[in-house]
Amino acid sequence: MSALRKWATPLTVATFLAMGVTGILMFFHVDSALNKVLHEWAGWLMLLGVLAHLVLNWRPFSAYLKRPMARGIMGAGVLVLALSFWPVSGGGSPVQQVMQAMAQSDVATVIALSGQELETGLEVLAAAGLEADHTTTMAELTGGARGVQMQVIDLLFAQ
Structure with missing residues (x-):
């Protein structure tokens, strides 16, 4: 586990920074083609880092699931994600x-x-x-x- 600990959190932080900055640039349409590529690939790396971080911190994470506010925030995130797959007719970019x-x-x-x-x-x-x-x-x-x-x-x- 100590080998996992050496890279899981730094990878999560680094990819969060890349995803956050490129996401903001994309939102305001001031990104370059390389920003989009970085955003897409950093997403995969972030998933890896978050999963490793979750493995390392399972007990504290599972304690969050017992708190109503934390459950509500996480549930809202799951709901928003699910709704993002809803087909929108006549709309879109x-x-x-x-x-x-x-x-x-x-x-x-x-x-x-x-x-x-x-x-x-x-x-x-x-x-x-x-x-x-x-x-x-x-x-x-x-x-x-x-x-x-x-x-x-x-x-x-x-x-």
């Missing part, structure tokens, strides 16, 4: 809605939005190893992968 619309569009439409001529855009895609014509949908071109979709959009809009 405008950016997410635009990205979904682009994923369902054909490549010609996305190229037009980028301000390029169709042939130029198709040449850019071909140079990147992506074969498409004006009828190919973004979903077909990217295999439905959001990360690839973002790379294609970045490629077209960088021109």
Whole structure:
């Protein structure tokens, strides 16, 4: 347990700092692409640190479960998490809605939005190893992968 104690709390603190700062930057839309990557990966590391910290401090933690206020706060957290999975119709982020619309569009439409001529855009895609014509949908071109979709959009809009 002493080996676990040496890294569990420092890892929890370090990842909390990374998650907190990058989360605030993302909330105010002043983050960079690397902030998002750090936020996502630090989340996994934070989970590891918190689980190890929980193992080390199980007795004090279980004592919290006997306190009404602590149970209420933790229960509220579980409830908020559960509600976050509730489907919201007509709402959501405008950016997410635009990205979904682009994923369902054909490549010609996305190229037009980028301000390029169709042939130029198709040449850019071909140079990147992506074969498409004006009828190919973004979903077909990217295999439905959001990360690839973002790379294609970045490629077209960088021109």
